[in-house]
Amino acid sequence: MEPIRNIGILTAGGDCGGLNAVVRAAAKIAVARNIGAYIIPSGYAGLYNLVDYDELVRLDDERIDHVHSSFAGSEAGHSRVKISKIKNPDKYRRILEGLRKFDIGGLVISGGDDTGSVMVDLTENGIPCVHAPKTMDLDLHTYSVGGDSAINKIAHFVNEIQTTGKTHNRIMVVEVFGRYTGHTAFRGGVASDADCILIPEIPVDFDVVYDHMKRHYMRRILRSDLRSGTYTIVVAEGIRDEKGHLFADDSASLDSFGHVKLAGAGRYVRQCLEERLRRDEEIERFLKRVGMYVPDVFTSPEVREVVPGHLVRSGSTFAYDVNFGKEAGAAAVLLLLQGLSGVTVLSVNGGEIRYISTKEAIRRREVDLRIVSFYEQMDICFGRVPVPCAPLFAEGPGVQDRVY
Incomplete structure (x- = not known):
C-alpha cells in the first residue's frame, strides 16, 4: 500500500452535535503529520460526484480555524445517499477515479448505521475508509458523537x-x-x-x-x-x-x-x-x-x-461530544495511516486507540430492558406492567468504554 499523502473527510446521515469536532480533529492531526486534509462536501453525493469537481477545500491551519467544534451540524455538509442503489454499473470505479484525481488515499467517514453500511460497501470495493461513529440514536456498539448533546x-x-x-x-x-x-x-x-x-x-x-x-x-x-x-x-x-x-x-x-x-x-x-x-x-x-x-x-x-x-440536533454541542468527536476524528486518521480500513473507532483510552470492525459496530443495539426494570422500581412508567428487577452485585473490573 502506498503512503497516504492526502485524506478526505466526509460526514453523512443525520446532523447532530460533535461532527465539527470530528472534522476539526481529523484535519488537525493530518496537518501535524504533513498530510493534506480535504473536505468531500455533501456526504456520499459529493463522493460520487467527486470526479466532476474542479477543486476541493483543503483544511490548512487557517481554514481549520473556521471549523468550530462547539457548533452542531457539519461544516462538510450531508446527504442521504446509498451508493449501492445507484444504477450506474461503474459507480465504484467513478468514485476511485475521483479519489485519484485529488490524490486522496483514504477517507474518514463520520455517520451512523446507514452511513456505516455504505462505508462497509465502499471498503469491500477497494476504497480505504475508517469510521468515526456518529448517531444521536446511540444504537451502535460504541458511544457515538451526538448522543450526549441530544x-x-x-x-x-x-x-x-x-x-x-x-x-x-x-x-x-x-x-x-x-x-x-x-x-x-x-x-x-x-x-x-x-x-x-x-x-x-x-x-x-x-x-x-x-x-x-x-x-x-x-x-x-x-x-x-x-x-x-x-x-x-x-x-x-x-x-x-x-x-x-x-x-x-x-x-x-x-x-x-x-x-x-x-x-x-x-x-x-x-x-x-x-x-x-x-x-x-x-x-x-x-x-x-x-x-x-x-x-x-x-x-x-x-x-x-x-x-x-x-x-x-441543532445549535450547540455539549462538551462530552466535543471531546469524543475530537478523539474519534484524530484516531480515524491514525488508523488509516496504519493501513487499517473497514473499522470503527471505539475509544481512545490513554495512549491506546481501540477499534472494532464496522460490520460489528453498526449492528443495532437496543435499550437493555434490565435497566428499564431498574427504573420501573422508581415508579417511571414504560407503557407496560412493571417487570421485577433482581440486580446482581459484582465488583467492577475497572473503567470500561462508555455506552449509554
Whole structure:
C-alpha cells in the first residue's frame, strides 16, 4: 500500500452535535503529520460526484480555524445517499477515479448505521475508509458523537415544558427522535424526571399508561394548595402498539435507505389518552371536586403534544461530544495511516486507540430492558406492567468504554 499523502473527510446521515469536532480533529492531526486534509462536501453525493469537481477545500491551519467544534451540524455538509442503489454499473470505479484525481488515499467517514453500511460497501470495493461513529440514536456498539448533546437537549426541553403543563394543569407529551431504539428518549426522559417514557423496544399498553397518568396527575392536583399539577410523557417516534404497528401518517414516504419517514407518535399518544379521559366518569367527579369542571367547556384535562424535532440536533454541542468527536476524528486518521480500513473507532483510552470492525459496530443495539426494570422500581412508567428487577452485585473490573 502506498503512503497516504492526502485524506478526505466526509460526514453523512443525520446532523447532530460533535461532527465539527470530528472534522476539526481529523484535519488537525493530518496537518501535524504533513498530510493534506480535504473536505468531500455533501456526504456520499459529493463522493460520487467527486470526479466532476474542479477543486476541493483543503483544511490548512487557517481554514481549520473556521471549523468550530462547539457548533452542531457539519461544516462538510450531508446527504442521504446509498451508493449501492445507484444504477450506474461503474459507480465504484467513478468514485476511485475521483479519489485519484485529488490524490486522496483514504477517507474518514463520520455517520451512523446507514452511513456505516455504505462505508462497509465502499471498503469491500477497494476504497480505504475508517469510521468515526456518529448517531444521536446511540444504537451502535460504541458511544457515538451526538448522543450526549441530544440527551441534554431533550432533558432541557422536557424540563422547560413542565412549567406550561403545571400552569394549565395539562398532560404534556413530548415526541423525540428514535426510530428503532429509545436510548435518547430513555436517557433524556430519566434526566428530566419524566413520569412516563415510551420507547420502540416495548410495545405500548395504553391502559397501563393511562392508569399511571391518572394516579399521578390526580394526586398532584389534590395535594397542591393551588390545585396545580402536570404529568409528562416522553415518547420516541418509533413506538409500536401491542400488535407491533408503527404510528406514521398514511402519506409517509420512504427515505433513500428504505426507512419510513415517521410522524405522529406523539399525536397518537395524545389521542389515546384523550379518548380514555372522556370515557372515564371518575375524571368528571375529580374535576368537580377540585373546582376545575365547566360544563361544555372544560370537561376533561387537556393533553398537548410537543415535537421539538430538529432542535435537539441543532445549535450547540455539549462538551462530552466535543471531546469524543475530537478523539474519534484524530484516531480515524491514525488508523488509516496504519493501513487499517473497514473499522470503527471505539475509544481512545490513554495512549491506546481501540477499534472494532464496522460490520460489528453498526449492528443495532437496543435499550437493555434490565435497566428499564431498574427504573420501573422508581415508579417511571414504560407503557407496560412493571417487570421485577433482581440486580446482581459484582465488583467492577475497572473503567470500561462508555455506552449509554
